[in-house]
Amino acid sequence: MPIAVQALNDASYQDQQDLQKIYRDAPQWLFAPYSGDAQLIENSLADGSLIAGRFNDRLLGAARLTRHDKVWYLSHLCVRKVTRRRGVAERLVNQAQKMASQAGAQLRLLAPAGHLEIQALAARLQLPLDVIAT
Template sequence: MPVTLHPVDRGACDMDAQARTDLVRIYADAPAERLPSAPDAFIEAHLDSGGNFLCARFNDRLIGAIALRDDGEAWWLSHFCVRKPTRRRGVGSRLLTLVAQAASAEGKPLRVEVAQLQMADQLMLSRLGYRLDRSGDHYELALSGRHSKELPR
């Protein structure tokens, strides 16, 4: 499945109705307990707070998304979701690999708060090279210096 990375920010959502529609469809497939509000409200609140989304694109449609917040030091990822029809096909792993490559190009480590994650998410992150921080409150994928590892392709 040839999946590419597609960033979506406030400008893209205001200009591209299809991106907004696809994001709503992605997060409508998320279990209700994984979102703080309805999909539309969650997307708006995340964009209004200065965040954006890094999405998996396949055949001109967005099929998966990760909410991204850049604090200047690292990229914080949250709210992973893949559309139900495309789950169990490697889209989530591919999306995380593409995000890691983009973060590496920007020189930013990736971090994910543990409180955000279910056990399956933690296992996937571990398999992709993320390690639990000493504080135990987040996973991190260090992408620079001697801690970097070859990113999966």
């Protein structure tokens, strides 16, 4: 499945619908420090931190990529439930890692404390995991 990863600065109506579908089934803890999916999507689009995986003109996964001088943080990573286990999240992470490396920065995952699934992802992808301050 060839997934194109891109920064999502201008979201079309269809992109907005796809983003809502992506985050609809996400666990509530994923949205911290935001109140929910709408606030996460709105803020991420407004500050230009949203990246998304696209296949056949539809968004299948998304995440926030926050850029700092030496460290970039990937957070709020989510893939549509019907598309999970097909490499979309890994493709998003790999592309974010490549972008950070090209900018001379290290990529780190960022998530709320105490969630085994994100700890397992960080370990599998061999990425450092930092805790979101809530």
